[in-house]
Amino acid sequence: MTKHRTYALVAGLLSLWAIGSVGAAEQVMVVGLFPGAAVINVDGVRKLVKVGNTGPDGVVVVSADSRSAVLRVNGVQRTYTLEREYSQGFAVPTKNQVSIAKGLGGHYWIAGSANGQQVQFLVDTGATTIAMNGSQAQQLGIDYRATGKPTVVSTASGTAAAWRVTLDKVKVGTIELLGVEAMVLDGPSPTEALLGMSFLSRVRWREDQGVLILESKN
Template identity: 70%
Template sequence: MRRRLDLLAAGLLLAAVSTLHAAPLVQVVGLFPGAAVLKVDGQRKLVKVGQTGPGGVQVVSADSRGAVLRVDGVEQSYSLSREYGEGGYSAPTRQQLSIARGIGGHYWVAGSVDGHPVQFLVDTGATSVALNEGQARTLGLDFRVQGQPMQVSTASGTAKAWRVKLDRVKVGTLELLGVEAMVLEGDSPSEALLGMSFLNRVGWREDQGVLLLESKH
């Protein structure tokens, strides 16, 4: 009987040791000054420097180039979208982008239209990418000739607009071809809007103050 108890205790101790040494699968899926979006064993969270995230993983430092994480008491450098664990290095099959909520609760993201840099305001209430005519001219869009004239409803009333096709729209590593957009007469909207004509073609969701975009292919 005593031998059976000893064997049982040894088995429980071995299981405990195995559990303690099972390294969590850690992935950095978003980088910001002073914070990183961690994905630990499938659980995703925005963690600031000095704070501890899922699985007890602590963010030691973070910037746009990478993050230093403390995992099981060991500090290690991590770059974007790389997984580490017992299986070694593994890259995600889909392109991902994490956008932290900014001032006023809005999501801002740097991108480009046809190779020209654009600062987008993400707007899930906009049916398409939207630009004012000044922004369109800066991008070299001949919207009055090539666009389809129409009337659109805005918060301030009805406005004249032109429906156009943008050859390439890119935010982060996500790039789409042939994206529908609206160019509005005048100086509204004041910011370029990243609307549903882009967002509907990628996977997106909000999670704890972070907007997550992911390519569908």
């Protein structure tokens, strides 16, 4: 084999290697966005990656906020917006899904709404129902004393008067449920509105690498 043909063969092999390397990450999607982090799906592998860190197949999260993320894929940077995950390559979206990253104190916080009014929920799988204090209920326009059923509940500091009410609708991300039971406690507790099992039991939920994933059942 001549020297010229040897160089040509080596150049051809290098070209094929380069093409294969560029196409290493075939499908990259951003399926969750948070300040300073993004949930990325690379060829079906999903992971929460903080800014400056590397995810599956060497994909680097350069920057991220609640609107978009800049990823470096195979050395090329581009901006990605939030995408819905798809099933088996067909253009049919999965069921409504919400990804929640751990926040302060290792808890899951999510902005939502109750009866059309905005509310910040603390996800609490130990709470039987959605729970809030009287002041929070008034801010949401809930006349719990007139429409609720009075009861007594046990709290960390003892017993407290409470009213059992039904919220017309509760929405978290793209998931909306109608007729959700809630408890309004007299006094300052709980200090945050709790997203309890009266909502969570009607959706599918799981934890995956520091991300709580909620998914509608239908």
